[in-house]
Amino acid sequence: MLITILGWLWAATAVLLIISVLLHSPKGDGMGGLASSGSSMFTSARSAENTLNRISWTLLALFMGLAVVLSAGWLN
Template identity: 65%
Template sequence: MTLTLVLKTLWLISAVGLIILVLLHSPKGDGLGGLGGQAQLFTSTKSAELTLNRVTWVLTIIFMGLTVVLSANWLPA
C-alpha cells in the first residue's frame, strides 16, 4: 500500500463521515415558528449536539487538508 492510497482512503472515509454528520445535525432555522415566539422554547444546547459539532469540524479540517495535499501532487507517485 502506498501513502497516496492510504490518504485517498482516509479522504473517502472522511467525506462519507462528513456527509453523514451534516445530515444528523438539527436544523438551526426558526422557520415560521419564530413568528409566534415558540423558537425560544428549545434553545438549550445539548452535549450531544456540541459533540456532533466538534466531530464535524474535525472531519471538515481532515477532509480539506487531505484535499489540498492530494490535489497539489505533493506526494511521490
C-alpha cells in the same frame, strides 16, 4: 501506496462528514412547523449538538487537509 491509503482515508472522511452534517438537528421548523402546535416532537441535548459540531469541524479540517496534500502532488 501512501497516495492510495490517503485517497481511501479522504473518501471515508467525506462520507463521515456528510453523515455528521445530516445528523445535525434543524434550526427551524421548516414546512413541518405549519401543521404543528408549536412544540417540536424531537428535541436534542445541547451537549450532543456541541459534540456533533466538534466532530463535524474536525472531519472538515481533515477532509480539507487531505484534499490539499493529495492535490498538491507533494507525495509523488
